Amino acid sequence: MRDYSVFDIVGPIMIGPSSSHTAGAARLAKVAATIADGKIIKAEFLLHGSFAETYKGHGTDKALAAGILAMEPWDERLKDSFKVAAEQGIEIIFTPTDLGEVHPNTVKFILTKEDGSVSNITGSSIGGGNILIFDIDGQEVAFTGKNPTLLAQYRDLPGVISKVSSVLYEENINIANMRVYRDGKGKTATMALEADSMITETVTEKIRNIKEMNSVQSINPVVEGVF
């Protein structure tokens, strides 16, 4: 039997009309933008299933654009996100599509950054404002962002995981769960590590300094009520 917080039941505070189509969409896009790691100049959204069919009526489009602009799901500027994106010179494109056998509320983000590099991230809004990111640049992953998450891409060599866990141990951060995905032995590996407490920028930087690391980002859960 699942355990609930009172704030799972009365809450979250959010911009309507739909926790899955609006709040979850904003959250997905915010996490995707964090993963992309860089100033985004163009965001294309490939919308699947229910997202493709009803995105205008639910404001899913505005919520996705808002997330790219790092707005939170309860930010009242969310409905004006197109205007804000235009002011910041960010190009926004929506393309209804079929992404195959995935959750009905799924979106693939194609995010172009200032330096010309492109990040492809796919995730679903799985209900109640909760999300699941399951593909980053073709690498299969699975994380919800509910707990503080460290996302690292590195060269798959012996001892890297132990270096990461040493840093966390020094900083007194407990690992809740951890998954490692890789292209092949000795190639690029992706680690999604969920922790029990916030992963600060200092900790992220220490992990970034491990020599096998290609890229490291921390995604901390949004703290509600900061408005």
Add this chain to the structure above:
Amino acid sequence: MFASSGEELVKICNDNHIPIWEYAIREEVIRSEASRPDVIENMRRTLHVMMDSSTYAQDQQVTSVSGLIGGDAYKIKMYADKGITLTGGFLNRAMARAMSSSEVNAAMGRIAACPTAGSCGILPAVILSAGEKLDKAEDELINALFTASGVGIIIAKNATLSGAEGGCQAECGSAAAMASAAVVEMMGGTPEQALTAAAIVIKNILGLVCDPVAGLVEVPCAKRNVAGTVSALTTADLVLSGVSSKIPFDEVVGAMYKVGRQMPVELRETAQGGIAITPTALKFKKEIFKDE
């Protein structure tokens, strides 16, 4: 861990001589490892969002993103203010509040999901209207939200709060059940009476399908928030008069879950049945999504 059933909840409350809201606060403090004042402050923020959402669309006419609904909360308020109503100013103001939050939600305004965005009108309308009538201080309104959450947790554990899983009975039905229980405690009723109110509300809405026109949280959702509000308020009076539920709360929740499971998928938020496939609804759908 929070009580697993209504029976266990009532027993814990009775053994410790505390209301449901006090138990819910204590459990949240343990669960979240936050301080009691922080937990209460968090709920106060939620209450303030509810106060805004339940007022906003009464003072100005708002329009939903699709253009399908809007302006009704304003109408109800005007009507209530004129003073010539059948069911009185109290019930009409409560209806206006429920409609306001629902319209704000559909217009991409800020709301507190309780338990869902689609049913976000009921709890604020019930708590704020009862609180106003009974002249309750803000802290007591916050307590009422904890009562409501406590009851909601039991429903979530044993059934579902999602329209996609259980139909509207699970969303607006649960919201109204939570709200009615909260008002009963606010009026001095026992934890057992609170759950009796929740049971009666769910029995009266059992089987309600989720059939959103064009798949949007607008028609018939907003008016179902109004209906749920009225049911929650009148049921509180019913229970405080001494009326009991022949079927206990836990069994009613179990029945609600089973009914949800028995509902065809067409009647669970997919917009493929019920009101959503009436000729007029299909016409609205076509107009709204004509560009896509």
